[in-house]
Amino acid sequence: xxxxxxxxxxxxxxxxxxxxxxxxxxxxxxxxxxxxxxxxxxxxxxxxxxxxxxxxxxxxxxxxxxxxxxxxxxxxxxxxxxxxxxxxxxxxxxxxxxxxxxxxxxxxxxxxxxxxxxxxxxxxxxxxxxxxxxxxxxxxxxxxxxxxxxxxxxxxxxxxxxxxxxxxxxxxxxxxxxxxxxxxxxxxxxxxxxxxxxxxxxxxxxxxxxxxxxxxxxxxxxxxxxxxxxxxx
Amino acid sequence: xxxxxxxxxxxxxxxxxxxxxxxxxxxxxxxxxxxxxxxxxxxxxxxxxxxxxxxxxxxxxxxxxxxxxxxxxxxxxxxxxxxxxxxxxxxxxxxxxxxxxxxxxxxxxxxxxxxxxxxxxxxxxxxxxxxxxxxxxxxxxxxxxxxxxxxxxxxxxxxxxxxxxxxxxxxxxxxxxxxxxxxxxxxxxxxxxxxxxxxxxxxxxxxxxxxxxxxxxxxxxxxxxxxxxxxxx
DNA sequence: TTTTTAATTGTGAAAACAACACTTAAAAAA
DNA sequence: TTTTTTAAGTGTTGTTTTCACAATTAAAAA
Numbered sequence: 416x417x418x419x420x421x422x423x424x425x426x427x428x429x430x431x432x433x434x435x436x437x438x439x440x441x442x443x444x445x446x447x448x449x450x451x452x453x454x455x456x457x458x459x460x461x462x463x464x465x466x467x468x469x470x471x472x473x474x475x476x477x478x479x480x481x482x483x484x485x486x487x488x489x490x491x492x493x494x495x496x497x498x499x500x501x502x503x504x505x506x507x508x509x510x511x512x513x514x515x516x517x518x519x520x521x522x523x524x525x526x527x528x529x530x531x532x533x534x535x536x537x538x539x540x541x542x543x544x545x546x547x548x549x550x551x552x553x554x555x556x557x558x559x560x561x562x563x564x565x566x567x568x569x570x571x572x573x574x575x576x577x578x579x580x581x582x583x584x585x586x587x588x589x590x591x592x593x594x595x596x597x598x599x600x601x602x603x604x605x606x607x608x609x610x611x612x613x614x615x616x617x618x619x620x621x622x623x624x625x626x627x628x629x630x631x632x633x634x635x636x637x638x639x640x641x642x643x644x645x646x647x648x
Numbered sequence: 649x650x651x652x653x654x655x656x657x658x659x660x661x662x663x664x665x666x667x668x669x670x671x672x673x674x675x676x677x678x679x680x681x682x683x684x685x686x687x688x689x690x691x692x693x694x695x696x697x698x699x700x701x702x703x704x705x706x707x708x709x710x711x712x713x714x715x716x717x718x719x720x721x722x723x724x725x726x727x728x729x730x731x732x733x734x735x736x737x738x739x740x741x742x743x744x745x746x747x748x749x750x751x752x753x754x755x756x757x758x759x760x761x762x763x764x765x766x767x768x769x770x771x772x773x774x775x776x777x778x779x780x781x782x783x784x785x786x787x788x789x790x791x792x793x794x795x796x797x798x799x800x801x802x803x804x805x806x807x808x809x810x811x812x813x814x815x816x817x818x819x820x821x822x823x824x825x826x827x828x829x830x831x832x833x834x835x836x837x838x839x840x841x842x843x844x845x846x847x848x849x850x851x852x853x854x855x856x857x858x859x860x861x862x863x864x865x866x867x868x869x870x871x872x873x874x875x876x877x878x879x880x881x
Numbered sequence: 882t883t884t885t886t887a888a889t890t891g892t893g894a895a896a897a898c899a900a901c902a903c904t905t906a907a908a909a910a911a
Numbered sequence: 912t913t914t915t916t917t918a919a920g921t922g923t924t925g926t927t928t929t930c931a932c933a934a935t936t937a938a939a940a941a
Contacts, residue, residue, distance in 0.1 A: 417684070418737045423699040424657035427729075427740055451650070466656040466738065470729035494727045494742050496660075496703035504651045505699065507660055509727050577888070594890070595930070617887040618939040810919070827921070828899065850918040851908040 426506040429473045430461040430545065432492070432552040433482070435517035435532060436569040438578060441585050442517065442532040443549060444524070445541070446481055452503050453542040459549075460530070461508065474511040482530045483523050488514045488568040492552055500544050512552040514568035560586055563635055564605060567626055575613045575621035576600065604630050659739040662706045663694040663778065665725070665785040666715070668750035668765060669802040671811060674818050675750065675765040676782065677757070678774070679714055685736050686775040692782075693763070694741070707744040715763045716756050721747045721801040725785055733777050745785040747801035793819055796868055797838060800859055808846045808854035809833065837863050 433444035448458040462477040464470065470491065478484050489511050496507040517532065524530050533539065541549070560566050566582055567574075580596050600606065607627050612620030666677035681691040695710040697703065703724065711717050722744050729740040750765065757763050766772065774782070793799050799815055800807075813829050833839060840860050845853030 419659060419696070419739075422659055422696045425660050425697070425699075426652060426655055427658050427660065463652070463655045464658070464729065464740075466658075467731055469731060470727060470740070473729075491726060493724060494703060496697065496706075496742070498700050498702060506652075507697075507703070509729070575888090592931075593888085594932085597889080598891095599929095612888095614938090617937095619886075619888050619937040620939095621888060808919090825900075826919085827901085830920080831922095832898090845919095847907090850906095852906040852917075852919050853908095854919060 426501075426504060427464040428461055428506050428508040429464055429470060429477055430459040430508050430510045430548060431474055431478050431489070432459055432510060432512040432549055433478070433484070433487075433515060434512065434552070434556065434569065435515050436582055436585070437517045437532075438581065439585075441535045443535050443538055444482065444530050444532055445538070446528070446530045448542060452501075456542050457539045458542045459510075459545045463506075464509075470509050474509075478513065482520075482528050484513070484515060484520060488565070492548070492555055495544055495548065497544065508548075510548045510552070512555065514556070514565065516569060516571050518571055557586060564603070564631065567605075567631070573609065573613075573623040573625055575616070575623055577616065577621050578613075579624075603634065605634065659734075659737060660697040661694055661739050661741040662697055662703060662710055663692040663741050663743045663781060664707055664711050664722070665692055665743060665745040665782055666711070666717070666720075666748060667745065667785070667789065667802065668748050669815055669818070670750045670765075671814065672818075674768045676768050676771055677715065677763050677765055678771070679761070679763045681775060685734075689775050690772045691775045692743075692778045696739075697742075703742050707742075711746065715753075715761050717746070717748060717753060721798070725781070725788055728777055728781065730777065741781075743781045743785070745788065747789070747798065749802060749804050751804055790819060797836070797864065800838075800864070806842065806846075806856040806858055808849070808856055809839075810849065810854050811846075812857075836867065838867065 435442045435444060444460070445457045446460060447455050460478055460481045462473070462480070464473040468476065471489070474489055474491075475485070478487070478489070490513075492510040492512050494507060494509045498505050500506065500508070535553070538546075538549070540546075556565070560583075566579075566586060569582060570578065576597050577593070579600065580591060580593060583596070584590055605627055606624040609623040609625060612622050614620040668675045668677060677693070678690045679693060680688050681694075693711055693714045695706070695713070697706040701709065704722070707722055707724075708718070711720070711722065723746075725743040725745050727740060727742045731738050733739065733741070768786070771779075771782070773779075789798070793816075799812075799819060802815060803811065809830050810826070812833065813824060813826060816829070817823055838860055839857040842856040842858060845855050847853040
């Protein structure tokens with residue numbers, strides 16, 4: 416078959432912004448770039464899109480190659496195409512963000528790979544426009560989390576309400592009244608109370624909860640405002 | 649300077665999904681594609697990204713070349729990268745959506761170019777994955793419009809509250825009580841009441857309003873839910 | 882047994898929202 | 912000139928949601 420002759424062909428990359436939560440602060444996963452330019456400097460998980468793979472496939476492949484992570488929450492964020500963003504050669508990058516439970520993958524990541532977790536407030540200087548990608552990802556997560564229950568992706572299967580509250584306070588950089596928070600969260604019908612407690616955080620212990628997956632999937636898209644019955648969208 | 653040798657280079661395109669409102673229904677701007685494959689079939693406004701231009705620049709250029717439109721609301725939507733999406737040669741496409749006031753550009757568009765407006769409910773079959781792009785754009789607009797005042801981009805500078813209500817009813821495919829609607833809209837502080845009326849739609853005539861641009865920019869990002877004081881974000 | 886620490890739980894006041902119908906301006910018709 | 916017609920404009924009330932606020936309890940540690 417014919418081709419589109421005379422058109423410019425470009426390098427296309429994928430960069431993954433991986434967020435994790437350790438129970439106290441939000442963290443960002445970074446690696447030391449393995450090739451020139453900027454070899455050895457801190458970078459997001461990135462790589463080139465291959466000839467025969469889709470963007471989602473590329474993002475998943477790159478994430479797995481560089482960190483071992485598989486089957487995590489991954490969502491396309493934005494495509495960055497400034498002609499000068501990579502000084503070596505023009506490269507357009509499709510960014511994705513991932514949300515993972517740090518504990519679940521901690522040993523795996525640090526043992527087999529050279530990725531490291533950084534507190535979001537203490538990230539090193541990043542290559543190219545990666546800092547901007549991170550900022551955009553943070554904004555997107557806040558935006559989405561304000562209306563959809565995505566932050567559960569950052570928690571273990573079993574979690575306590577105080578843990579959940581800490582996470583929300585962390586993401587939104589605010590404090591929330593715990594009576595109101597638990598009322599609100601429980602009112603969603605998304606949580607199932609378990610019989611056992613987490614004794615790590617306090618003497619009394621806090622009850623574990625897990626997601627009601629049925630309700631989770633059903634209500635994931637619901638939100639509200641400006642429009643009378645927006646839940647029917 | 650060196651290049652990234654051995655990496656695959658791809659065609660990168662931009663496709664613009666242009667929405668307009670004629671006072672009654674939402675419309676979509678389409679053109680007949682001017683080259684193979686699918687020459688002569690209905691398509692979004694698309695073109696290849698050039699070597700020296702950013703994605704935003706490409707989107708604006710292509711929109712101008714194909715429709716004459718300039719300075720309109722344009723926002724990046726999503727990047728589509730299925731390897732098979734263009735049967736001729738692999739092309740990754742960055743989609744953008746635009747919101748414009750049909751009246752303002754009507755003569756210009758239909759006179760100089762071959763673009764045509766279609767009612768959203770009566771769009772012809774589109775090439776490649778353009779139908780999916782349109783669906784995604786509609787979702788995004790609903791989503792965003794439910795929380796941010798973007799729909800004003802579809803109206804003339806001077807508009808009436810009944811016109812605004814029709815637009816919202818149209819986008820959300822619902823009916824809204826006009827007493828509640830006007831209360832809500834006026835409560836935002838976004839509108840300035842003008843002295844003259846639009847006599848076209850009724851005998852009595854409806855007062856014109858215009859945006860308070862100060863408040864419009866200031867409040868554009870505000871929204872609410874799940875979090876106690878989300879307006880402080 | 883006492884102390885310490887964090888988890889758990891309820892109420893009332895204020896604000897936001899949803900449901901609902903009549904009056905009025907002004908052109909058109911009689 | 913009067914009457915009719917049409918869509919614009921406007922308020923109230925009951926309900927729901929949101930916010931502010933503090934005492935009690937379980938359980939380990941002292």
